[in-house]
Amino acid sequence: MKKFLMILSLVGLFVLLSENTQAQDKDGIxxxxxxxxxxxxxxxxxxxxxxxxxxxxxxxSGRSDDAKEALLWMELQTNEQEDIIASLDEIVEVxxxxxxxxxxxxxxxxxxxMTDDEIATLKAWAESQLSVLMGE
Ligand code: HEC
Numbered sequence: 001m002k003k004f005l006m007i008l009s010l011v012g013l014f015v016l017l018s019e020n021t022q023a024q025d026k027d028g029i030x031x032x033x034x035x036x037x038x039x040x041x042x043x044x045x046x047x048x049x050x051x052x053x054x055x056x057x058x059x060x061s062g063r064s065d066d067a068k069e070a071l072l073w074m075e076l077q078t079n080e081q082e083d084i085i086a087s088l089d090e091i092v093e094v095x096x097x098x099x100x101x102x103x104x105x106x107x108x109x110x111x112x113x114m115t116d117d118e119i120a121t122l123k124a125w126a127e128s129q130l131s132v133l134m135g136e
Contacts, residue, residue: 038077041132050122053112058070058071058072060074071090085130085133095126098119
């Protein structure tokens with residue numbers, strides 16, 4: 001059994017390493033955030049945070065229409081440049097204000113709370129993408 005688990009985790013690692021545009025969360029769901037047309041460049045750290053703390057609501061399978069209307073990560077990368085910039089600005093803002101994930105959800109599911117590190121990392125990612133898009 002132990003050997004089987006080891007082989008399984010090695011296969012998992014291989015999958016993770018061989019597909020550098022995909023992230024695999026702890027439930028094994030793979031998310032593709034970047035493709036050939038993408039104007040955004042995701043670090044693995046940023047992708048992991050998005051995957052764990054944002055993606056559940058801001059993806060087609062999310063339950064809240066408001067959340068989907070506000071932001072869909074899969075569409076973000078291929079939107080018009082000015083729309084991407086507007087979304088990145090909003091992302092920076094909600095992180096600075098501690099508005100996301102919504103406080104009500106964090107109260108109910110404390111593991112959804114963003115750590116200071118996660119806030120800083122995701123904010124730095126959004127700002128780095130903003131500078132690239134705005135040609136700074
Ligand atoms: C539990 C569901 C949920 C999670 C998790 C969540 N959001 Fe949201 N988000 C919403 C909802 C609902 C709205 C729309 C209503 C609102 O603005 O509060 C929204 C709105 C937004 C907006 C638009 C805000 C505006 O000013 O219009 C941004 C940007 C955003 N979310 C980013 C994020 C980021 C970044 C994360 C992860 C750190 C995240 N969200 C996690 C539910 C969620």
